[in-house]
């Protein structure tokens with residue numbers, strides 16, 4: 001899938017999102033490459049550049065580490081000689097890096113408009129209202145007489161620091177798509193119910209794989225009074241799923257899988273767990289970005305794969321494993337448009353700024369959000 005046309009179009013409006021100084025507009029690809037490489041070389045070990053799997057090629061080629069958000073945050077924290085962590089990803093990832101960084105490190109996000117539509121679906125005040133309304137409906141949010149918790153909040157790492165902080169302060173934990181099963185097991189060992197946010201699909205897919213019947217799950221809609229539930233539904237549920245989703249992964253459909261299977265009857269489908277349950281059930285495999293990459297790479301030569309995740313990951317995987325045929329499940333290619341906002345122009349502006357001693361776009365999580373969010377992250381990291 002060639003996304004050059006999109007890139008060409010985007011170049012014309014690049015300064016309209018986060019404004020860039022005039023001298024960073026209308027640069028040729030060659031000049032961008034040369035100046036980014038020069039600034040990176042000048043900064044040397046003082047700067048580490050992180051690139052998420054979904055990041056565009058023109059940016060990721062300069063990354064020191066490529067991975068999912070947690071792997072990148074850990075990589076940054078391990079590079080203690082680096083004063084600057086340039087996170088080529090989206091806002092919640094830079095926040096996590098800021099929470100996990102060494103004291104002297106500073107985290108920078110090249111374009112502040114690079115958010116995540118899923119993370120934006122759970123706001124701190126909505127979660128506070130949810131917690132209060134659950135109590136009003138008779139769901140115990142405190143410790144029960146048997147010492148267990150009435151409900152444990154679990155948040156996907158794709159959430160704001162404020163959501164992680166609420167979860168941390170209420171005995172909860174962060175999960176990733178890699179460890180969601182282990183984290184939900186941990187939570188159910190300690191509490192009767194789980195409130196899983198912000199991605200209903202990761203929660204549903206993981207619990208369903210663990211054998212939890214769909215009847216024991218309900219959706220909490222933060223835009224409805226009492227989440228759109230009655231008290232009996234809330235009290236009977238073992239899993240309350242926040243009504244959030246990824247606008248990229250929910251574009252994959254079962255008819256796309258049927259079309260792929262018709263074309264390649266021997267082909268296999270691997271889907272990310274942010275896809276809907278029907279897509280995951282119709283796929284042969286499902287798992288995190290790292291799982292997808294490892295599964296495809298480990299498959300026998302000649303295997304044909306349809307991959308249901310962001311198109312930049314799929315394109316790079318295609319190039320890395322030429323002995324397999326890999327197609328994106330959505331023929332139009334699902335693009336994370338917010339990740340795409342981190343352009344080479346923004347990266348150059350950030351790096352040349354650091355060379356000149358100017359830190360632009362620093363991401364700082366304030367206290368007490370930072371400490372409470374760290375609690376939730378540390379509970380996960382301790383597992």
Ligand code: SF4
Pocket residue numbers: 054090115116117118119158246247248249310336337338339
């Ligand atoms: S792919 Fe979805 S969940 Fe991931 S950063 Fe983009 S919008 Fe957010």
